Amino acid sequence: MGNLLTREGDAHGAADNAAPSNAAASTTPFPMHDWGAEWRQLQMRRRHADDASFWDKRAPTFGTKDAPNPYVDRFLELAHVLPDESVLDMGCGTGALSVPLGAAGHRVIAADFSRGMLDVLQQELARHGVSSVEPLRMSWEDDWAAHGIGENAVDVCVASRSIAVADLERALLRLTDTTRRRVCVTLSTGASPRTDERALAAAGFEGMVWRDYLYAFNILTAHGFKPEVSYIESERYDTFATFDEAFEKYADMVRTADVALVATQADIERGIERMRAWLADQLVENEHAGEIDSHGETQGALRLREPRTISWAFIAWEK
Numbered sequence: 001m002g003n004l005l006t007r008e009g010d011a012h013g014a015a016d017n018a019a020p021s022n023a024a025a026s027t028t029p030f031p032m033h034d035w036g037a038e039w040r041q042l043q044m045r046r047r048h049a050d051d052a053s054f055w056d057k058r059a060p061t062f063g064t065k066d067a068p069n070p071y072v073d074r075f076l077e078l079a080h081v082l083p084d085e086s087v088l089d090m091g092c093g094t095g096a097l098s099v100p101l102g103a104a105g106h107r108v109i110a111a112d113f114s115r116g117m118l119d120v121l122q123q124e125l126a127r128h129g130v131s132s133v134e135p136l137r138m139s140w141e142d143d144w145a146a147h148g149i150g151e152n153a154v155d156v157c158v159a160s161r162s163i164a165v166a167d168l169e170r171a172l173l174r175l176t177d178t179t180r181r182r183v184c185v186t187l188s189t190g191a192s193p194r195t196d197e198r199a200l201a202a203a204g205f206e207g208m209v210w211r212d213y214l215y216a217f218n219i220l221t222a223h224g225f226k227p228e229v230s231y232i233e234s235e236r237y238d239t240f241a242t243f244d245e246a247f248e249k250y251a252d253m254v255r256t257a258d259v260a261l262v263a264t265q266a267d268i269e270r271g272i273e274r275m276r277a278w279l280a281d282q283l284v285e286n287e288h289a290g291e292i293d294s295h296g297e298t299q300g301a302l303r304l305r306e307p308r309t310i311s312w313a314f315i316a317w318e319k
Contacts, residue, residue: 035218036169042210043166045261071234071312072096075160078230078314079184081106085155088178090140091162095121095133102133109154111147113139140165144174152180159185161193161312168212169219176225176319184316186232187213193236195253196308202278203271205259213313225317232314235307237293239286239300243279246302250279282306 075097081087085106089098092110094117101108102125110133112118118135125133138147140163157175163185165171175183191197191209200206213229220227240246251272260268286303293299 032222033218035215035222036167039168039215039219040166046258069096071232072100074232075158075184075186075314076100078232078316079156079158080182080316081156085181088149088154088157088175090157090159090175092121092135093117093160093162095124097158097160098133099124099128099130102130103128106132108133109136109149110134111136111138111149113137113142140171140174144178149178151177153178155179155181157183159183161186161188163187163216168215172216172219173223176317179319182316182318184314185216186312186314187216189213189231189311189313191257193310195257196250198282198308199250199253199275199279200257200259203254203268203275205254205257205263205271208259208262210258213315216313216315220315220317227315227317230314232312234310234312236310237303237307239289239293239303240283241300241302243283243302245300246283247276247279250275 081101083105087098087101087106087108089095089101089108089110092098092112093114095110098108098110098121110118110121112121112135115137118137121133121135125131125135136147136149138144138149144150157179159171159175163171172183172185175185189211191200197206197209200208217227217229238246238249240249254272254275255268263271282305283302284305286299286301288299288303289301291299
């Protein structure tokens with residue numbers, strides 16, 4: 001494996017290899033690390049991505065809602081979709097991007113493998129009076145051409161927080177083949193968005209995360225593209241009915257984090273016990289207990305002292 005599971009600030013790539021020390025060696029091609037192959041090996045060891053049935057169940061609480069969404073606003077600002085351009089929104093979910101793009105007059109193909117997500121999307125489109133978005137049930141692994149999505153099918157491809165695939169290289173190149181002009185994706189800069197990195201630090205695993213976006217960046221540069229990178233931060237406000245509920249959720253975060261690939265089960269359980277004191281200090285009374293949150297769920301009696309911040313890398317490249 002490479003060096004992307006590191007202490008903070010230590011990530012580096014093949015450029016650290018020493019230069020040839022003699023003239024004969026200088027004719028040897030510079031060694032290139034195969035980031036696509038490493039990603040495929042990594043995914044074989046990680047927990048499997050959630051299937052369509054999981055997302056079908058989550059769809060009812062995954063609506064776009066009317067509240068302003070700073071993440072969506074920033075993504076669309078960075079995407080620079082031009083007037084009248086067509087868009088493929090791959091892994092569209094309930095339409096966080098597709099609905100505003102359609103409302104702005106763009107023809108959008110909104111693709112997702114979850115029927116439940118697409119059903120909610122249809123409701124959102126009807127509620128907003130948007131008719132230029134075409135929902136399409138299609139996965140990353142499907143034959144896109146069989147669904148009518150061939151080469152140069154649209155002007156812009158977007159994939160927002162949706163690239164949970166076994167073969168990242170193939171996914172990025174499929175998006176590139178499908179677009180006529182530009183591709184925009186977001187990937188996590190640290191741990192899974194389901195994991196609070198503060199909990200990992202409290203458990204003794206600070207900085208021990210694979211940085212998915214670096215794989216994407218390195219794969220793209222190896223294929224000759226010049227990806228641009230920006231960062232979008234979003235906040236999550238978790239609430240809990242009791243301390244025990246919070247502890248079980250946070251213990252599960254640590255057990256399912258990528259540190260499980262390199263730490264023993266005994267080390268993980270000891271780390272979870274160290275985390276207990278941190279969590280007890282972080283939980284405070286939730287002044288909005290009983291109110292409905294942005295996902296339509298009732299808030300619990302306890303909340304974290306500070307919301308957890310998730311950082312996303314926005315990566316875009318021109319064809």
